[in-house]
Amino acid sequence: xxxxxxxxxxxxxxxxxxxxxxxxxxxxxxxxxxxxxxxxxxxxxxxxxxxxxxxxxxxxxxxxxxxxxxxxxxxxxxxxxxxxxxxxxxxxxxxxxxxxxxxxxxxxxxxxxxxxxxxxxxxxxxxxxxxxxxxxxxxxxxxxxxxxxxxxxxxxxxxxxxxxxxxxxxxxxxxxxxxxxxxxxxxxxxxxxxxxxxxxxxxxxxxxxx
Numbered sequence: 001x002x003x004x005x006x007x008x009x010x011x012x013x014x015x016x017x018x019x020x021x022x023x024x025x026x027x028x029x030x031x032x033x034x035x036x037x038x039x040x041x042x043x044x045x046x047x048x049x050x051x052x053x054x055x056x057x058x059x060x061x062x063x064x065x066x067x068x069x070x071x072x073x074x075x076x077x078x079x080x081x082x083x084x085x086x087x088x089x090x091x092x093x094x095x096x097x098x099x100x101x102x103x104x105x106x107x108x109x110x111x112x113x114x115x116x117x118x119x120x121x122x123x124x125x126x127x128x129x130x131x132x133x134x135x136x137x138x139x140x141x142x143x144x145x146x147x148x149x150x151x152x153x154x155x156x157x158x159x160x161x162x163x164x165x166x167x168x169x170x171x172x173x174x175x176x177x178x179x180x181x182x183x184x185x186x187x188x189x190x191x192x193x194x195x196x197x198x199x200x201x202x203x204x205x206x207x208x209x210x
Contacts, residue, residue: 007105008064011038014101015091020084026067027082033071036098039063042088045159047081056129057163058122060085060145060155070115072098085154129165137164138174139203142184146193156189178202 015038020026026037026044039061046059058080061067071078072095093101102108125144128137141163145153153160161171175191178184183199185192193199 007107010105011066011093011101012040012091014097015093018090018092020088020090022084022086024084025081026084026088026090027078027080029078029081031078033068033075033078034095036069036072036093036095037067037082038091038093039065039067040089040091043085043154044082044088045085045155047083047162048079049081054165055162056126056165057155057159058125059118069098069111070118073102073111125163134164134166134170135174135177136203136205137166138171139178139199140164142178142191142193143196143200143203146196146199151193151196153191153193154189155191160191 018037020042029047029049041063043060043062044065044067045057046061048056048058050056061082067082067090068078102111128140132140138160141160142153145155145160145163155163157168157171157175160166160175161168164171166174175184175186178199179186181198181202183193183195183202185194
């Protein structure tokens with residue numbers, strides 16, 4: 001997050017430590033916005049459950065991120081569920097205290113820009129799901145997730161499918177195609193990207209299987 005070290009340290013100091021194990025729900029869609037979490041270590045995935053029950057993976061977040069701040073500032077219930085991918089260390093800041101800190105540190109503009117960026121990212125992702133072929137969707141998802149978590153994407157086929165609106169079987173077939181091209185290596189619950197520029201070129205080309 002684009003804040004000064006002093007502001008970040010103050011947010012950390014104001015919070016209470018809380019740890020989450022891998023697979024544990026960190027924030028739940030529909031819950032009231034009682035607090036904000038500061039992610040100190042570990043990674044989380046952000047999941048949206050649609051009215052018909054379909055689950056979409058919206059993002060992967062890593063250390064240095066705020067979680068749940070948009071709901072706290074807007075006063076609305078949580079709009080998505082956040083689940084720990086691996087063991088996470090967080091700091092919990094109560095909603096009222098967080099709002100006071102935002103006012104006193106002048107974070108309003110940065111948080112607004114951040115909310116707009118995330119909204120645009122989510123809209124772009126949904127648009128790709130609706131219009132692009134399967135191979136392009138998988139390649140673009142891997143590029144996005146690699147940017148968030150390094151050149152190893154620590155997600156399984158089901159979770160990648162949630163990110164791109166495809167079945168596990170279709171994702172497996174597209175990953176096999178990427179392996180054959182020498183772009184990735186797949187292992188249990190992870191995809192190692194061997195050639196990120198090549199994968200990005202494929203993602204940008206729009207070429208992929210139907």
